[in-house]
Amino acid sequence: MTDDEKFVIDDERVLPETTKLAHENALDLIALGFKPSNTFIIYDVEDIDLLYDIALEVAKRITYSTARATFGFQDSTNLGWIFYPAVQAAPCFIHKKLTGENVPALIPAAIDQDPYWRITRDIAQKLGYHKPAQIHNRFLPGLGVGGKMNASEPETAIFTTDLPELVKQKIWRAFTGGKGTVAEQRKEGANPNICTIFQYFLYLFEQDDKKLADREKQCKAGETLCGDCKKELAERVNKFLAEHQKKREKARNIVDKFHIKR
Amino acid sequence: MTDDEKFVIDDERVLPETTKLAHENALDLIALGFKPSNTFIIYDVEDIDLLYDIALEVAKRITYSTARATFGFQDSTNLGWIFYPAVQAAPCFIHKKLTGENVPALIPAAIDQDPYWRITRDIAQKLGYHKPAQIHNRFLPGLGVGGKMNASEPETAIFTTDLPELVKQKIWRAFTGGKGTVAEQRKEGANPNICTIFQYFLYLFEQDDKKLADREKQCKAGETLCGDCKKELAERVNKFLAEHQKKREKARNIVDKFHIKR
Numbered sequence: 001m002t003d004d005e006k007f008v009i010d011d012e013r014v015l016p017e018t019t020k021l022a023h024e025n026a027l028d029l030i031a032l033g034f035k036p037s038n039t040f041i042i043y044d045v046e047d048i049d050l051l052y053d054i055a056l057e058v059a060k061r062i063t064y065s066t067a068r069a070t071f072g073f074q075d076s077t078n079l080g081w082i083f084y085p086a087v088q089a090a091p092c093f094i095h096k097k098l099t100g101e102n103v104p105a106l107i108p109a110a111i112d113q114d115p116y117w118r119i120t121r122d123i124a125q126k127l128g129y130h131k132p133a134q135i136h137n138r139f140l141p142g143l144g145v146g147g148k149m150n151a152s153e154p155e156t157a158i159f160t161t162d163l164p165e166l167v168k169q170k171i172w173r174a175f176t177g178g179k180g181t182v183a184e185q186r187k188e189g190a191n192p193n194i195c196t197i198f199q200y201f202l203y204l205f206e207q208d209d210k211k212l213a214d215r216e217k218q219c220k221a222g223e224t225l226c227g228d229c230k231k232e233l234a235e236r237v238n239k240f241l242a243e244h245q246k247k248r249e250k251a252r253n254i255v256d257k258f259h260i261k262r
Numbered sequence: 263m264t265d266d267e268k269f270v271i272d273d274e275r276v277l278p279e280t281t282k283l284a285h286e287n288a289l290d291l292i293a294l295g296f297k298p299s300n301t302f303i304i305y306d307v308e309d310i311d312l313l314y315d316i317a318l319e320v321a322k323r324i325t326y327s328t329a330r331a332t333f334g335f336q337d338s339t340n341l342g343w344i345f346y347p348a349v350q351a352a353p354c355f356i357h358k359k360l361t362g363e364n365v366p367a368l369i370p371a372a373i374d375q376d377p378y379w380r381i382t383r384d385i386a387q388k389l390g391y392h393k394p395a396q397i398h399n400r401f402l403p404g405l406g407v408g409g410k411m412n413a414s415e416p417e418t419a420i421f422t423t424d425l426p427e428l429v430k431q432k433i434w435r436a437f438t439g440g441k442g443t444v445a446e447q448r449k450e451g452a453n454p455n456i457c458t459i460f461q462y463f464l465y466l467f468e469q470d471d472k473k474l475a476d477r478e479k480q481c482k483a484g485e486t487l488c489g490d491c492k493k494e495l496a497e498r499v500n501k502f503l504a505e506h507q508k509k510r511e512k513a514r515n516i517v518d519k520f521h522i523k524r
Contacts, residue, residue, distance in 0.1 A: 045318070049311040056307070059342035064326075067341055079329055080321035083345030 019045050026255055028160050031247035036257040042091055047260060051090035054097065059086035061123040070115045088113075089120040092132035098260075104130035110137050140203055143174035143196045160248065164238045171197065171234045177219070178226035189222040197229045205236045281307050288517055290422050293509035298519040304353055309522060313352035316359065321348035323385040332377045350375075351382040354394035360522075366392035372399050403461045405436035422510065426500045433459065433496045439481070440488035451484040459491045467498045 022043050029041070044051065062085065067073055073082055092105040107117055114134060121131040142149025144156035155170055162170070177191030177198070192198040198219065206212045218224045256262060284305050291303070306313065324347065329335055335344055354367040369379055376396060383393040404411025406418040417432055424432070439453030439460070454460040460481065468474045480486045518524060 045315055048314040052310040052314070053307055056342055059345065060340050062341050063337060064335060064339050064341065064344060065337035068337075073326060075325060075327035075330075077326050078322050079324050079326065079345050079348050080318055082326060083321065083341050083348075086341050086345075 019043060023255065026258065027248045027251040028244075030251035030255060030258060031160075031244050034258070036254065036262075039258050040260040041255075041258045042094070042260050044087055048087075050094060050097075050260065051087055054090040054093050055083075055086040057127055058089045058093075058120070058123060059083060061126055062086065062119055066119060066122075070119050085116055085119055088116045089123075092117070092120050092124070093127065093129045096129065102129060105132040106135065107132055108135040108137055110139055112139075138203070141196055141199045143170060145175045146194075147175075147196050147199055158237060158241075160241065160244060162241065164241070167238050167241065168234045171230050171237065174230065176226040176229070182225060185225060186222045189220045190226065192216045192219045195219070195226075195229075197226065197233050200233055200237070201229070205233060205240070281305060285517065288520065289510045289513040290506075292513035292517060292520060293422075293506050296520070298516065298524075301520050302522040303517075303520045304356070304522050306349055310349075312356060312359070312522065313349060316352040316355050317345075317348040319389055320351045320355075320382070320385060321345060323388055324348065324381055328381060328384075332381050347378055347381060350378045351385075354379070354382050354386070355389065355391045358391065364391060367394040368397065369394055370397040370399055372401050374401075400465075402465055403458055405432055405458045407437045408456075409437075409458050409461060420499060420503075422503065422506055424503065426503070429500050429503065430496045433492050433499065436492070438488045438491070444487060447487060448484045451482045452488065454478050454481045457481070457488075457491075459488070459495050462495055462499070463491075467495060467502070 026041050029039075042050070064073075064082070067082060067085060071081075071085065092107070095105065096102045107113075109117070114136065117132050117134045124131045139149070141147030142156040143158070144150065144153065149157045155173060158167055158170055174196045175194075177193065177195035179185035179188060179190060192215075198216070201212060201215060206215065215224070215229070219229070288303050291301075304312070326335075326344070329344060329347060333343075333347065354369070357367065358364045369375075371379070376398065379394050379396045386393045401411070403409030404418040405420070406412065406415065411419045417435060420429055420432055436458045437456075439455065439457035441447035441450060441452060454477075460478070463474060463477060468477065477486070477491070481491070
């Protein structure tokens with residue numbers, strides 16, 4: 001990122017108990033290299049005084065019918081979830097409130113957040129704002145079957161705070177495209193397409209396309225075994241995390257400099 | 263009211279444009295004799311930072327199904343209205359947050375607000391609070407047929423800021439229980455039960471029960487005509503309003519002393 005770009009990062013959680021979690025997430029963002037000079041972190045609950053008037057103007061213009069069709073709300077959905085799309089929309093428009101300058105927001109977010117920006121786009125112009133746009137980020141897959149990442153199964157995800165030994169364990173138990181026995185795999189090869197370990201190389205831990213292609217080829221040919229890939233991935237992930245966790249702890253000292261109310 | 267009672271007054275409006283209206287309403291309350299020493303006025307939008315975390319805890323525990331059944335929400339209802347019951351509940355519980363003392367709230371409110379406190383009572387104990395209780399206040403009737411007061415027909419209501427001449431006009435045009443002609447009324451008498459003017463004496467402008475009973479008797483006997491009652495009511499209302507409006511203007515200087523964030 002360059003110094004002349006501006007970033008507004010919104011935590012996506014609606015509940016007060018998660019305010020602490022939002023602060024922890026902020027540390028990860030800072031560790032990744034965001035700069036206080038052009039980064040403004042908003043915590044929904046703490047900073048609701050900045051968001052609420054905008055959220056109400058948004059909420060007035062979205063009917064329950066639209067929200068239900070967009071988010072699949074049901075009779076059992078609680079009122080917090082129903083209002084949340086309005087709160088989520090507010091950061092798209094807050095720049096004008098804070099600076100007087102009406103600029104379109106560009107939101108880097110995972111694909112599951114897309115419905116929020118779509119309904120925000122629907123009402124933006126009625127409120128005198130530009131429509132926000134999203135960069136669709138892909139989800140980093142999990143380590144379970146089918147690459148699922150499940151909050152109730154922490155072993156299917158590597159957290160940025162995991163210790164090296166735990167990371168090794170999680171990777172060791174990850175779902176791969178390997179065969180039942182070594183002999184079988186040497187003979188028939190394995191399937192990188194369904195392998196969560198290979199996805200980690202593909203997404204983050206192999207920068208070199210040539211080397212990635214070689215890894216795929218050797219996997220399919222049965223030249224490498226799952227253990228080889230797992231060992232190598234664990235080393236790379238732990239190398240990254242050692243550095244990241246160091247930066248993350250340092251970020252505690254400066255996290256306040258990123259707060260929109262600094 | 264005595265000095266050892268505590269009042270929390272909540273404006274009932276959900277929208278930012280009405281913040282000014284809330285401030286105007288506060289002036290009326292102050293003019294009626296509330297004291298800054300034991301009155302804490304909360305403006306929903308301005309003071310949302312005090313209310314929001316409580317509102318979210320409430321919102322989490324109310325399903326759309328309950329809210330729809332309670333308030334008659336429909337597909338066309340906007341998200342602001344749907345979340346509003348949670349915001350409305352927050353002042354019932356704010357005392358504990360501000361003082362640490364868990365005391366039950368007693369809410370003087372018109373009967374139409376009753377559903378808000380009912381769902382608040384349903385979830386109060388789950389959140390560790392006492393159930394709030396309501397004093398059911400009656401609506402002062404309007405001046406239209408059937409005593410209706412209609413926001414789209416300002417002539418059916420006397421506002422606390424109305425000038426004397428306008429008050430006279432409104433009262434003069436009010437619906438009464440009178441007959442078509444003077445002769446008819448002298449002969450058959452009139453009906454105070456359906457008369458908006460009589461309701462104003464009953465509710466506010468005749469303290470003396472004996473005199474009120476006499477007025478009723480004379481009306482039914484055709485001894486007084488509607489014009490007599492209207493003239494007398496207009497005098498009393500304008501006398502009250504002259505005093506009230508003076509106090510109301512003085513209140514502008516001290517309204518900030520009532521704000522919960524003073």
